[in-house]
Amino acid sequence: MCRTLATFPTTCLERAKEFKTRLGIFLHKSDLSSEAGSVGKFEWGSKHNKEGRCITEDVLGWRASFDSLLSSKNGVAAFHAFLKTEFSEENLEFWLACEEFKKIRSAAKLASRAHCIFDEFIRSEAPKEVNIDHETRELTRTNLQAATATCFDAAQGKTRTLMEKDSYPRFLKSPAYRDLAAQASATSASSCSPAEPSHT
Numbered sequence: 001m002c003r004t005l006a007t008f009p010t011t012c013l014e015r016a017k018e019f020k021t022r023l024g025i026f027l028h029k030s031d032l033s034s035e036a037g038s039v040g041k042f043e044w045g046s047k048h049n050k051e052g053r054c055i056t057e058d059v060l061g062w063r064a065s066f067d068s069l070l071s072s073k074n075g076v077a078a079f080h081a082f083l084k085t086e087f088s089e090e091n092l093e094f095w096l097a098c099e100e101f102k103k104i105r106s107a108a109k110l111a112s113r114a115h116c117i118f119d120e121f122i123r124s125e126a127p128k129e130v131n132i133d134h135e136t137r138e139l140t141r142t143n144l145q146a147a148t149a150t151c152f153d154a155a156q157g158k159t160r161t162l163m164e165k166d167s168y169p170r171f172l173k174s175p176a177y178r179d180l181a182a183q184a185s186a187t188s189a190s191s192c193s194p195a196e197p198s199h200t
Contacts, residue, residue, distance in 0.1 A: 130155070
């Protein structure tokens with residue numbers, strides 16, 4: 001339910017608690033613990049993120065671009081929670097797995113991990129099979145014969161485009177995100193720092 005700014009709690013702590021509750025409801029299904037730890041629940045260690053920005057600015061930034069969403073740990077967790085409601089979380093999980101895969105420096109580990117990713121996301125009837133065309137699937141299979149950090153680029157690109165053009169707009173239009181963004185907008189309209197004492 002929409003509320004006017006005047007009815008919001010007067011201190012940042014109270015606003016943060018209410019905002020945390022709303023975001024917690026939105027993310028309550030986000031319980032993925034990937035091997036690389038790339039996706040997780042929203043962390044509320046403080047009311048500011050590492051850049052010192054109010055966390056509400058982070059939420060509002062997710063709608064700036066798909067890249068903005070993917071570059072935010074909290075954004076990834078929120079998007080993952082949304083995708084789970086659509087039973088399409090495998091797309092994001094595959095994209096994240098590819099991002100971690102590119103960081104591997106050992107050739108032996110690269111080859112081993114490449115086959116694991118292929119078996120989990122790419123092969124026909126894979127447990128988390130992503131929606132890619134036959135040509136991309138076969139190109140990826142061929143790339144595995146001499147696995148490099150770029151062997152999943154084509155499949156990852158297709159999956160990213162699918163999320164950006166299809167899932168991401170629906171995420172922004174979802175009642176959960178729109179309600180969250182509305183509250184974030186109202187909260188950021190006032191200072192996120194505790195009120196300064198009056199000197200009148």
